[in-house]
Amino acid sequence: METLYNIFIDPFVQMFGAPDFLMQVLWEGFVSGTLYALIALGFVLIFKASGVFNFAQGIMVVFAALTLVGLYSLGMPAYVALVLTIGVMGLLAVSVERLVMRKLVNQPDIILFMATIGLTYFLIGLGEFIFGGEPKKMIADELGLPGGSMDFEVFGGVLILENRDIAAAVIAAVLVAALWFFFSKTRIGRALRAVADDHQAALSVGISLNQIWAIVWFAAGIVALATGILWGAKSEVSFALQVVALKALPVLILGGFTSIPGAIVGGMIIGLGEKLFEIYWGGLMGGGVESWFAYVIALIFLLFRPQGLFGEKIIERI
Amino acid sequence: MFYRETGQYKTSYEADSSIFPILQDRIGIALMLIVAFVVIPLAGNDFFLSSIMIPFLIFALAAIGLNILTGYTGQISLGTGAFMGVGAYACYKLTTYFPDVNIVLLILCSGFFSAFIGMLFGLPSLRIKGFYLIVTTLAAQFFLEWAFIRVGWLYNYNDSGAIEVPERTGFGLVLTGPSATPTTRYMVVLCLVVAMTWVASNLIRGRIGRSWMMIRDMDIAAELMGVRPLYAKLSAFAVSSFYTGVAGAMMVFFWLGAAEVESFDVNESFSILFMVILGGLGSLMGSFMGAAFIWILPVLLRLIPESFGIDISVATLEHINFMIVGALIIFFLIVEPHGLARLWKIAKEKLRTWPFPYA
Numbered sequence A: 001m002e003t004l005y006n007i008f009i010d011p012f013v014q015m016f017g018a019p020d021f022l023m024q025v026l027w028e029g030f031v032s033g034t035l036y037a038l039i040a041l042g043f044v045l046i047f048k049a050s051g052v053f054n055f056a057q058g059i060m061v062v063f064a065a066l067t068l069v070g071l072y073s074l075g076m077p078a079y080v081a082l083v084l085t086i087g088v089m090g091l092l093a094v095s096v097e098r099l100v101m102r103k104l105v106n107q108p109d110i111i112l113f114m115a116t117i118g119l120t121y122f123l124i125g126l127g128e129f130i131f132g133g134e135p136k137k138m139i140a141d142e143l144g145l146p147g148g149s150m151d152f153e154v155f156g157g158v159l160i161l162e163n164r165d166i167a168a169a170v171i172a173a174v175l176v177a178a179l180w181f182f183f184s185k186t187r188i189g190r191a192l193r194a195v196a197d198d199h200q201a202a203l204s205v206g207i208s209l210n211q212i213w214a215i216v217w218f219a220a221g222i223v224a225l226a227t228g229i230l231w232g233a234k235s236e237v238s239f240a241l242q243v244v245a246l247k248a249l250p251v252l253i254l255g256g257f258t259s260i261p262g263a264i265v266g267g268m269i270i271g272l273g274e275k276l277f278e279i280y281w282g283g284l285m286g287g288g289v290e291s292w293f294a295y296v297i298a299l300i301f302l303l304f305r306p307q308g309l310f311g312e313k314i315i316e317r318i
Numbered sequence B: 001m002f003y004r005e006t007g008q009y010k011t012s013y014e015a016d017s018s019i020f021p022i023l024q025d026r027i028g029i030a031l032m033l034i035v036a037f038v039v040i041p042l043a044g045n046d047f048f049l050s051s052i053m054i055p056f057l058i059f060a061l062a063a064i065g066l067n068i069l070t071g072y073t074g075q076i077s078l079g080t081g082a083f084m085g086v087g088a089y090a091c092y093k094l095t096t097y098f099p100d101v102n103i104v105l106l107i108l109c110s111g112f113f114s115a116f117i118g119m120l121f122g123l124p125s126l127r128i129k130g131f132y133l134i135v136t137t138l139a140a141q142f143f144l145e146w147a148f149i150r151v152g153w154l155y156n157y158n159d160s161g162a163i164e165v166p167e168r169t170g171f172g173l174v175l176t177g178p179s180a181t182p183t184t185r186y187m188v189v190l191c192l193v194v195a196m197t198w199v200a201s202n203l204i205r206g207r208i209g210r211s212w213m214m215i216r217d218m219d220i221a222a223e224l225m226g227v228r229p230l231y232a233k234l235s236a237f238a239v240s241s242f243y244t245g246v247a248g249a250m251m252v253f254f255w256l257g258a259a260e261v262e263s264f265d266v267n268e269s270f271s272i273l274f275m276v277i278l279g280g281l282g283s284l285m286g287s288f289m290g291a292a293f294i295w296i297l298p299v300l301l302r303l304i305p306e307s308f309g310i311d312i313s314v315a316t317l318e319h320i321n322f323m324i325v326g327a328l329i330i331f332f333l334i335v336e337p338h339g340l341a342r343l344w345k346i347a348k349e350k351l352r353t354w355p356f357p358y359a
Helices: A002-017 A019-050 A057-073 A078-104 A109-131 A163-185 A187-197 A199-204 A209-234 A241-245 A248-255 A260-285 A290-304 B023-043 B046-072 B080-097 B103-126 B131-150 B182-205 B207-217 B219-224 B229-256 B266-279 B284-307 B314-335 B339-353
Strands: A149-154 A157-162
Touching: A002 A019, A002 A260, A019 A057, A019 A157, A019 A163, A019 A187, A019 A209, A019 A248, A019 A260, A057 A078, A057 A109, A057 A209, A057 A241, A078 A109, A078 A209, A078 B314, A109 B266, A109 B314, A149 A163, A157 A163, A163 A187, A163 A209, A163 A260, A187 A199, A187 A209, A199 A209, A209 A241, A248 A260, A248 A290, A248 B131, A260 A290, A290 B103, A290 B131, B023 B046, B023 B182, B046 B080, B046 B182, B046 B207, B046 B229, B046 B266, B046 B284, B080 B103, B080 B131, B080 B229, B080 B266, B103 B131, B103 B182, B103 B229, B131 B266, B182 B207, B182 B229, B182 B284, B207 B219, B207 B229, B219 B229, B266 B284, B266 B314, B266 B339, B284 B314, B284 B339
Parallel strands: none
Antiparallel strands: A149 A157
């Protein structure tokens, strides 16, 4: 009886007993949800255009952030380093397309997926080889990200919003809007959607697959860089981020592999759910439940709606 | 010239369906077994046995386990590390409760625990497939990792949070713990691995194995032909987790001696997956080759600069190792998606027609 009370009643009593704390928890969840959504966005971009499930997105985030910090530590001004890092991500995109994707056209999805795992390992090795394995500080102040925090009086308590988190949410929103514009209003965006729909049909109307893939990987690289900066500013730049980035998988499951709004909504659900569960229920289970909560939610969700919230329904034929 | 099936007539059905229908293959396997059972224990020193051969065999067994699931049944899994952990922790608990029972028996029993957990997390595979399944196996991975830390009962509430292998005897010998000799441990591991490989090869050739492969090649068609996906997929999960669980238990009891949760983290899952990919999806021989490759490559990398007198730090070598493994994975997927096992097969084909390939 007491267990039931602890599970079903007590957390809600706590929630409504201290609404200011609840608001704080929700805000934290919202911020981490934004970051999950950003990583998931990188996955969705590549999956939409090439059907490749890019496992390397997580390490691309780390790699981009490390390159930025590394270039800055060479004595470059922050913005020059930023531009150069974008260049490096472009180079990475082109070489991935040239050396990996182009050779694997028409292979089964699972082979392409495993190739991206190989890419992940390669980038881990390369990143550690060049920049060393120890965690680094993101150059957030130098890039003009605001520090400090804002306090609000709510429900008789104080809600503290870090300016940097607000900036993260704004940047994420801008990025999503830009991507949406790019996908639906520009010529290249239409070509991207054509490729996503049907490779062969796209080829036959004169769209260059290779070029499109390079562009998509580049776009994913830029999303990775943005994620790396925002995440790095929140904690630090380290390879541990790569495991956290795996959380984008449950986000994708919830949102569907092909949907940009899905990635955002999924990110929010996971981010908020995770924080709420950790704070209000985690104690009952000994804490640290954040590490698996997202996956278990996705697992339960999958049993009822395998194509995700916004995904296209999968129709199987023999 | 000397590797040719010409003139080897089969007079019975059994002879035709034997594992090694060609005499030369049988001789080859016999030679390999003699080397493994006699030459290596006699000739190898302690370092070679306990740091190279024992982990190689254990990883090969884990790779066989994953290969059953991924290579033969086509269900990709990233939870191998955690399933190895289930085996290890189960064995640790079993030997706590039954200290007098032969440890080899307990290791095999612990496989059933991990088979059960594997089936539990394999249940979603009935509704979902492909990439979506990766998430459910990752759920298994992270949930079990968490459980290994938070559930104190699993490691007998000791302060270090690690499981330490007690001394256990069996067959009149000390098998585990610090005082067990590398040779004893090697022989036990070898016997178990050989026996389990033999069982696996027969499972795969038999009715169950064929139903796994049908599910892998085209699940809907298999279903229409009377293969029940429920049985086929769950049995694949069970057998695969059994193998990985036994490998995990052996890893702790015969190799590491003590283990924390880090030994079973997601990187372990990846490295086993790499062994399977590099060795060859859907090949037992490939599992051994992949394990040898992934395990021995870093050792070689350490030796090569040393022999040239170049001083490279261990960390750098580790990074180079990562890069090489990653690049090789991509290279193999592009050039030879069926891995080292396929290269081995090609070599055998070439040998058959040598020295007159056009005759």
